[in-house]
Amino acid sequence: MSTIDEDRWPAIADVPDHARARRRARKVESEFALACEKAGLRLEGEDPDLRVFEEALFYRLADVGWLGLGESFMAGEWTSPRLAMVLERLLRAGYNPKTPVRTGVRYDGSVAPLELHRLSGGDSTNTYATLFSSGVPTMQRETLSQTARTKHTPPLSIEVTTLSDPTVVERDDLTEAQSRATQALLDVANVGTGAYVLDLPAQTPALTLAALARHATVDALASDPDVLASLEQVAQIADGALEVVPTLTPLPDPGAFRRRFDACVSVDSAESMDPRSLQHFFKVVEQALVPGGRLALQTLVAHEPSKSVAGCTELIRAYVTPAFHLHDRDDILHLMLKSQGMKATDVLHFGGHYVEGLRLERERFEGHEREAAALGFDAVYRRLWIYQLALKEALILAELADAIIIGASAHRARL
Template sequence: MSTVDPLRWPAIANVPEQGRIRRRARKAESEFAYACEQAGLSLEGADADLRVLEDALFLRIADAGWLGLAESYMAGEWLSSNLPHVLQRLLETGYAPKSNARPKGLFDARATPVDLLRLSAGEGLFSYASVFSSGVPTTERITLPPPGRGKMKSAQPLGVEVTTLSDPTVVERLDQSDAQARAVATLLDMADVGTGTYLADVPAQTPAVALAAIARNATVDVMSCDEELVEELEAVASKAQGALEVCALPGPLPEPGRLRRRFDAVVSVDGVEAMDPGALKTWLHTCEQVLVPGGHVALETLVATEALKPLDSALDVLRAYLAPGWHGRSMEQVLHSIHAQPGLKPQSVLVFGGHYVEGLRLQRERFEAHQREAAALGFDAVYRRLWIFQLALKEALLRAGLLDAVMISATLQPRRAV
């Protein structure tokens, strides 16, 4: 704990020790031990699945539930040689410690630091998604009824083509770069990006999409309010011979009606899951405004399954430190949100969670092997443990069937003549 900067990490540096928390910590300890027993996780012995180094773990769990579990890991109070397995088993047993309710925040469009992308994903600089070559696609057309409740009312049932990629057969570390490039290519294919396409990447999360689109002879506008990413993108634009324009946004998303240009396609990577409901509606409305008739939207995002609902608090560490607006929407909810925009019509879905999770594993292992480089770049021990925990948590959520990964395409329908 002496190495924790209290100004940067106040919740990590200060263990909650109020009287009521201490009383609840005993119960938290017994519940955690029972959950580990039910999950088949050992706490002692040479082959222990996890080791508790400080009793502060139980004070944190008593105070903040899953967030406390994560913050205790960030503080170095417990460790595991197989963190994704431990988290997956706890999730599969339904471990859901009570915590003080913390409201979800608003989308802030923060991007992963580029240096972290390099250490986790390599020079491809693609954040999480991977599509390996060994998946077998199966396609079916599904029909979704209009939402039964809420403000979103589709006049007609929604029909969409869903392709599911089977899990990759053999995944090796050398496959990582190709799998990430294939994921970018798949997203651009779904947006019908090719020679002459005018593409908007908003809000941008990585230079990878723009670089791949330029290689297809497209012209790209990238928009972001993240200063570090904007600086990286401007360096790319200086070598792109006019094919890339960087737009620094004053806020997370463009203000509705302020964009005067029209685009053939709009893409989003790792953005939708981080958007609160208002931000998602604004983003979709912006897509509708800036697309030419017949233009395409393509997005890649994580989606929730029904089983996530009682375990949604497991995501609190993402909301607290990485994406305050993180929402566990289902694929159906995302599709209905798109369809709720008068001009947008969902066209197709690619479900590829089995590939995404293997990409996460490779990125986590790569980052774990480059922690010295991360430290040299200024990422302290707490941040490094946070990064490892969030990668392991997403991996566990996917393997436990609580999250899935999808790419969704939609088109802007031409307005009918009156």
Template structure:
């Protein structure tokens, strides 16, 4: 704990010791031990699945549930040689420690630090998603019934073509860059990006989408309010000979009616999962305003399954430290949200969680191998453990069937009478 900066990490530096928390800690300890037993996780011996180094772990769990479990890992109070396996087994047993209610935050469009992307994903800065060359696609047309509430309850059933990629058969470390590039290429295919396309990346998360698009002879506007990313985007644009324009947004998303340009396509990479419902509505409204008739919007994101709902608190560490608006939107709710816009009509979906999770594993292993470089770049031990934990958590959630990964697309229908 002596290495924890209390100004930067107040919740990590200060173990909760209130009387009520102390009284609940013993119960938290017994419940954790029972969950580990049910999950067939060993806590002792040379081959222990996890090792508890300090009893502060149980004070934190008693105070903040899954967030406390994560913060204890960040503090170095427990460790595991196979963190994704431990988290997956706890999730599969339904481990859901009680915690004080903490309100969910709002989407702030913060981007992953570029240096972290380099250490995790490599110089391509592709982000999280991967599509490996193995895996068999299966396509079916799915009819989705509108949710029976609000304005959607009188809507017509929604028919969408859904392609599911079977799990990759062989995954090696050397496949990482190619798989990430293939995921990005898939997204651009869904947006119908090609020669002459005028594309908006809103809000941008990395320069990768823009670089892949100009390789297809498209012209790109990249939009963000993240200062560090904007600097990186400006450096990339300076080498793109006018094919990339950087647009600094005053806030996470453009206000309706403020952007006057029109685009053939709008894409988003790894952003929608971090949007609260209000931000998602604003983003879809912006897409509708930005597109020309017949234009396409395509997004790549993690989605929650029905099984996630009772274990949603497992995501609290993401909300607390990385993306305050992180929301487990389901694929169906995203498609219905698109369809609720007057002009947008969902077209197709790709489900590829089995590929995404293998890419996460490779990124986590790559980052662990570059821990010294991360330290040299100023990411302290707490941040490094946070980064490893969030990668392992997403991997565990995917393997446990609580999250999936999708690419979705919709088309802007021409206005009547036009």
């Protein structure tokens, strides 16, 4: 605990010691042990699945549930050589400690430091998504069920492709798999020579660089200073094909662009948006695209609404992305329908590939912790990064979350 910067990590440095936490700690400890037993997790022996060093874990669990479990890991009060497996089994066992979940927080445009992407994926321009060369696609046509908000619109039929899990995955495959996922997103958006492309909001330069390589012209919008600086470096060698658009707000107003675009691409951002911000995003895209223009959106989604999902992801909201929200896939499609200017046409499910990429990224980061420390990421931050990667792995492995790419078309002219 003495190594924790109290100014930077006040909640981590301060173990809950109020009456309620003390009163409930023993009960919570028993519940945690029972959950571990139910999940088949070993707490003792020569090679335990997790090892608890400090009873402060149970004070934190008593105070803020899942958030406390993550904060305790950040504090170094417990550890695991198989972290993703531990979290997956706890989720599958139905472990659901009472966790206060903050709501009403709006999307603020914050992104993870690009250096963490480099240390995790080997290239600072890469994103989380991965598509490996193996895996068999299966396709079917689905009709989206109507809701009270969409009952006056025609039923939506979409082509759904599910990519089977990759058969062989090696460490050296990571960079190529990340590049393949980026190319797949551009394919969905029909990005080719001469296309005008909007990267909204840019998370890393990955999509912009890939679109430029296809001889497209790109407007990349971002509010994060590091992302903007990285994009400006690309613009210097793009020979006028890239316009970097700094914004004071996370998302622009609809109709704010000087020109309209053939395609809009977005990656790793929808899960960072609360429902209202995501609805605003679709309004912006609707107004930005030419009739027939394409949207390609890659995001994590929840398989179904779950209190445990909301609880366990509270750590991400607290320390990484304030408005993090795993939307249900059909909720996203209904939001598109509600805009009346966007029509989803196809969905690709590739969670088995995404989760393998997360595993490789986590393992690679664990092998570069010394470099991360030299760059100023302290032990608490490094454990945070490892935990959030493992948590996303666990959610997919426990079949509570999935990774998808949605393709959609703008089907009417802007008014």
